[in-house]
Each structure stands twice: as structure tokens, then as C-alpha cells.
Amino acid sequence: MSRKLTSSRYEEIKRLGADWIEDYDLVYPLEPLEIAEVLGVHVAIHADGLPPTAQRFSTSDGYTEPVASRHGWKFRIHVNGATPELRQRFTLMHELSHIWLDHLRADTTLTDDRAEGEANFLANYMLAPDALVVMWVPELSISSIARAFQMSDEAAELAHGRVIRAISRNAIGRPHDQRIAESSTRRIEPPATELSAWLGLA
Numbered sequence: 224m225s226r227k228l229t230s231s232r233y234e235e236i237k238r239l240g241a242d243w244i245e246d247y248d249l250v251y252p253l254e255p256l257e258i259a260e261v262l263g264v265h266v267a268i269h270a271d272g273l274p275p276t277a278q279r280f281s282t283s284d285g286y287t288e289p290v291a292s293r294h295g296w297k298f299r300i301h302v303n304g305a306t307p308e309l310r311q312r313f314t315l316m317h318e319l320s321h322i323w324l325d326h327l328r329a330d331t332t333l334t335d336d337r338a339e340g341e342a343n344f345l346a347n348y349m350l351a352p353d354a355l356v357v358m359w360v361p362e363l364s365i366s367s368i369a370r371a372f373q374m375s376d377e378a379a380e381l382a383h384g385r386v387i388r389a390i391s392r393n394a395i396g397r398p399h400d401q402r403i404a405e406s407s408t409r410r411i412e413p414p415a416t417e418l419s420a421w422l423g424l425a
């Protein structure tokens with residue numbers, strides 16, 4: 224059961240990620256709930272775990288169901304709210320990646336296994352794109368990547384491995400990297416003094 228994609232498909236998914244960042248002016252660290260909202264996707268977070276329907280999708284993290292509406296087909300994502308917050312962020316990006324990659328079309332020819340591999344790859348890439356990791360975490364430590372992009376250590380380790388591979392293949396600075404570097408913005412944290420003034424400490 225291999226989830227490995229071809230290298231040209233990986234590159235294609237990175238380009239689709241760059242489109243997503245550009246088209247929606249995404250701001251980092253990503254706010255997956257906001258992304259769902261601009262895409263018109265409804266999100267249900269189940270604090271006590273997923274409803275029994277989840278068994279049909281053999282998942283304990285989340286799933287997406289198409290819903291018929293007056294305006295055509297829409298999507299509703301269900302997230303297991305009983306899992307750690309960072310995992311929920313990843314789950315939501317994974318489900319949104321299925322939607323962005325058109326995996327939920329009735330005429331899709333992808334196997335489930337391949338679709339899962341693609342959604343996992345894009346979710347991780349979107350949370351911490353190569354170009355932004357290199358720009359914002361130049362020392363490339365896993366813990367700093369996790370902190371800067373609000374990911375679990377496990378997800379940050381995957382992003383780290385992907386960036387190291389891209390660097391070793393001299394595959395950083397491609398057009399999609401440049402587009403991402405130019406269009407994504409970073410949420411600015413207020414300087415410490417300003418923050419303490421807000422908190423009434425100054």
C-alpha cells in the first residue's frame with residue numbers, strides 16, 4: 224500500500240498550493256477555519272468526537288460530506304474536536320486539500336490511497352511551504368518550524384524533511400516558491416512593549 228506520488232505530481236501539487244495562497248491572499252500562520260469560510264465550506268467541530276457516520280469514512284480525525292443546497296453542491300467538513308488543537312488544524316487542512324484538489328468529484332479516478340497521500344502532502348505543504356520555511360526559519364530546526372507554523376512536531380518533521388530534500392536537489396526558488404514568497408503575508412505579533420500596554424502592564 225504505497226502512497227508515494229510521482230515527483231512531477233508533487234511539483235504540480237506545490238503549484239496548486241501556490242495558486243491557493245495567491246488566490247486567497249493567505250496569511251501565516253494559516254487559519255484553516257478562515258480558509259474554509261472564504262471557500263464557502265461549512266465546518267462542524269464535534270467536541271465529543273465524530274458522529275457515527277464517520278465509521279463510513281473509516282476515520283477518527285475528520286471527513287467531508289457533500290451537501291446539496293439551493294446553490295448546487297457544497298461541502299461540510301466534520302472535525303473531531305476531542306483531538307489536540309494542532310491535530311485539528313492539520314485535519315481541517317487535509318479535508319480542505321481534498322476539496323482544493325477536486326478529489327470529491329463523483330467522476331474522480333484516483334484511488335482512496337492516492338487521494339489520501341495527495342491531501343496529506345498538500346496539507347503539510349500549505350501549513351509550511353518550502354519557501355516560507357527557508358525565509359522565516361533559516362536555521363531549519365524542527366521545533367522552530369513547529370512554532371512558526373503552528374504544527375505538531377511530527378508534522379514539522381515532515382515539512383523539515385521535504386525542505387531538506389528540495390534544498391539538496393537544488394529545487395528551491397522555483398516559480399511556485401517565488402510566487403509563495405511574494406504573495407503570502409505573515410501575521411505580525413505586536414512588539415512586547417505594545418503587548419504589555421494592551422494587557423495594562425505598562
Ligand SMILES: [Zn+2]
Pocket residue numbers: 317318321338339342
Ligand atoms: Zn482524507
